[in-house]
Amino acid sequence: MLSFYLKGLLRDRSRSLMPIIVVAIGVALVVLIQCWITGVLGDMIDFNANFSTGHVKIMSRTYYENIDQLPNDLALLESDELLGKIKDQYPGMMWVERIQFGGLVDAPDENGETKEQGPGGGMAVDLLSGKSGEAERLNLERSLVRGALPAGSFEILLSDDFARKLDVQVGDPVTLIGSTMFGAMSITNFTVCGTVRFGSAVLDRGGIIADISGIRSAFDMTGATGEILGFFPDGYYDDEAAGKLSSEFNETYSDPQDEYAPVMVPLREQNNLTGYLDLVGYMKSFIIIIFVIAMSIVLWNSGLLGGLRRYGEMGLRLAIGEEKPHIYRSLITEAVFIGLAGSVAGTAIGLLFSYWMTKGIDISGMLSNSTMMMQGVMKAEIVPAAYYIGFIPGVLATVLGTALAGIGIYKRQTAQLFKELQV
Amino acid sequence: MENNTIIKIENLVKQFPVGGGTFTALNGISLSFGKGEFSGIVGPSGSGKTTLLNIIGSLDSPTKGEVTVMGTGSGGMNAKTASQLRKNHIGFIFQTYNLMSVYTVYENVEFPLLLLKMPASERRKAVLDAIEWVGLTDKIKSRPPQLSGGESQRVAIARAMVKRPGLVLADEPTANLDAANSHHILQTMETLNKELKTTFLFATHDDKVIRYLKRIVTLADGKVVSDESVK
Incomplete structure (x- = not known):
């Protein structure tokens, strides 16, 4: 039965190729945004660490x-x-x-x-x-x-x-x-x-x-x-570990009576980076969440339209005796297939663009009078999250969109649905 | 229910909510149909033909009264038993054929048997037999967009018949066909009715169909106004 549905899915390009392209584009954008934001914001942290603050x-x-x-x-x-x-x-x-x-x-x-x-x-x-x-x-x-x-x-x-x-x-x-x-x-x-x-x-x-x-x-x-x-030995700034290390050091070495006693200060407390680091965290999460939600809505709509296009087929399948839960499961299975295929393709495309963007965009001309410790080249960084972040909108949103679209089929009285299906 | 009776309808009332009130589509229908009948429910648009066919096909449920089809009564019927009834015992033929355009003729006809989980070898034989009944063996690999209207409806008949159902419900099956194709389709159904003893029940107001019927139940305003056997 599964092979029967998959056969239909693969043959009908409007049900497979088009949604996969839509998912792939959305996922590629999410991956690119993830790499770009991480790269640009992370570069500023690394740059500050290497040239000024250390970890x-x-x-x-x-x-x-x-x-x-x-x-x-x-x-x-x-x-x-x-x-x-x-x-x-x-x-x-x-x-x-x-x-x-x-x-x-x-x-x-x-x-x-x-x-x-x-x-x-x-x-x-x-x-x-x-x-x-x-x-x-x-x-x-x-x-x-x-x-x-x-x-x-x-x-x-x-x-x-x-x-x-x-x-x-x-x-x-x-x-x-x-x-x-x-x-x-x-x-x-x-x-x-x-x-x-x-x-x-x-x-x-x-x-x-x-x-x-x-x-x-x-x-x-x-x-x-x-x-x-x-x-830190791996070269990456770990805010929590830096804070812990500093507290431990200061407990041992710091002396409030001695103004020359050593103090250890983590990166976040130097060069006014506290706000920046918090901002980086919030902005990164905010932009990625907004983007993931936006893509989820697009893909949800795509799933919804896909479902509406197939009302006739659904009605027919109901009439032939297929049970609603079975139809619903088959829609979800198709959505998983489309979501996975689109996410894999989108992640690959996104990583490819991100790799290209690791060479960076030169903005040094805009920074000629800047006093900020930031590099003149903004570039993407391929991070482990880029390999899976796209699957959130790619698979989950597609499945969720299809699931919500399918609830209409699942919940309605068969007769009412049958009329709507225009069979 | 008598041994020969496969559909028994008693005091069937079907009402739909309309605005603040209700519209009575079927009002006190009592009928029965026996095995192997080639019958039709006829009447003008809005007389309740399709509603009655939907209730018999367990796509809809009565507001009042009882409908028993192939031994399954509407009283205790839930979505699952309704699906089981349709899957095992009822074939549908629609005005617009409703073939799945991405599948071949063979695959369209095969679909009901996949739902029945019939073994592959048995399934193949049944599908080929059904396609042969409707004379489309040479079109087995064609897809619906490549077929004429008459051929498409013959595929729909093969799909309805492939599982050898006890009952086939046909809602305006010739409405989109010309006279020659309509006769061809009806002759095919008539032959299958005779050979396989399958009960055919039509909802129609097409004279071409009515001429083939052995029993004509006429509805008007949701009531049976006549029930005649044709010699």
Whole structure:
């Protein structure tokens, strides 16, 4: 009997091919939206984590309270000792030291006189030990426009825009003028070893990347660090785990009487990301739910129209002696078949488009004056949910639509139905 | 019920709600039909023919009175027993043929037997026999859109007859056919009636059909106004 119905279903393109196409389009859109939203919103989180916040960050309490001022005079002292402890205590995490700094970059001419000057914001990271994974985390290799990564303590990378503004080439000397952690003026010469472009306006305007050893030397921060960033081993931010880890750390290390005592802060509590993360969660759920509901209504209507088109057939089947529950079950079976076929096809199409969208859309032109930590390329991310999210509207809505449409057949008196069926 | 009687109708009343009141479609009908009859319910539009046929076919239920078909009374009938009655004992032929357009002639005729869960080999023989009765063996793989009106109605007859029902109900079976096809169809049904002893009951106001009937029950305004046997 099932093969009889399936035969009819496959032969009648208006009952099979058309609904499958409708389901496939709907499912493909749901999958694409899921991947796109996850990719765009998730990229912003990853970008913030890698360049600024880590998944968790350890700082001195007062540094955290004044973090907007990059207060290296409030840096963590004897950071090696703390780093050793937390590496033992949380061996699954990746811990790295960083120093955020600001300063004036002076580019001299051939006579040693100032040719160009400009304010820059920089980040000192461990590039020379070969164990920190920072070059990969910051995507430095791929961001290189000219030159190479620093091979010595006093080599720095400048953002390509900044280097052009200063009119410096790879190999040129520059002077970083700032202040030591004790408040004295610091003037240190570096060699520009390369230029980078991160695709983020805020980083590309005046960015400096240097090895932490050179910056420690420049700013008299031996044995100190501004921040210790922690990253989960799988590279993905887990808000719950970060919160738990921070609470545990702060219970052990935090001392309300000591303003230099370390505090651990999860990503969500930095850079005003609390609201953003909540918004991401709500928006993602909201958009996906709205889309799923919209597609469900479309597919429900499709099921309903399909049911109405077949009133004559239903009436005939009733007259021949098929029972209403049997007809109802056969409609549901067909809907499951259509829903599954459409969902599989739609998921494949959606994933294909999503894969194509992983290359991204360049919006850097729109962000030239932006101060947000966001990438200039918006791209989709193929996530595990994309493999099944489309089945919710694809199968459930199709079946639900058919089920609701079929209730009319199921509930009505046979005679009334028979009249409506126009048999 | 007498041994030979397959339909017994006693004081049948059928009312439909219309606006705030009721419309009486059938009013105190009492009739019986025996096995092998070739009978018709005739009368003008609105006389209650189709309503009576629907009640006999267990597609509708009486407001009052009792209808017993093939031993199953309307009193204790529920949806399941009504379906069983239609599935096992009643064949329907409709004015508009109502063939399933995506299935072949063979598959359309096969459908009632699938509902009866008849074994495949037995089913195949029954289907081929039925198609042969109506003379469409050469059209076995055709689909309804490829058939003429007369051929389509012959397929509908084969579908109604394939399960060898005790009763075939035909509602205006020739209304969409020309005279030649109507006669062909009626001759086929008449032959089947004689050979298989199947009871045929028509609802019609078509003179071409009426000429073939052996018994004519005339309805007017929901009442039987005459019940005549034709020699």
